[in-house]
């Protein structure tokens with residue numbers, strides 16, 4: 610199925626022509642998935658107080674923002690030139706790519 614977004618580079622905005630190859634960039638960002646370490650001090654804490662503190666901290670939080678903090682993903686289409694620019698920045702982050 611044809612994807613209309615695939616015909617425009619999401620980075621430079623250039624419209625891809627003919628059979629020009631598009632590159633899909635996927636980004637995932639998530640909170641540390643490893644379980645938190647439980648200490649003896651943690652076991653002494655009151656769980657009711659802990660849950661109340663957590664609920665209070667989340668009170669003013671936008672539910673979507675709270676969800677994004679746990680996991681978010683994005684997809685972008687890039688043209689060949691932008692793919693090379695990004696490739697150099699990721700592969701050689703200490704050198705200027707341009």
Ligand SMILES: [Zn+2]
Pocket residue numbers: 618619620621622623687688689690691692
């Ligand atoms: Zn581009």
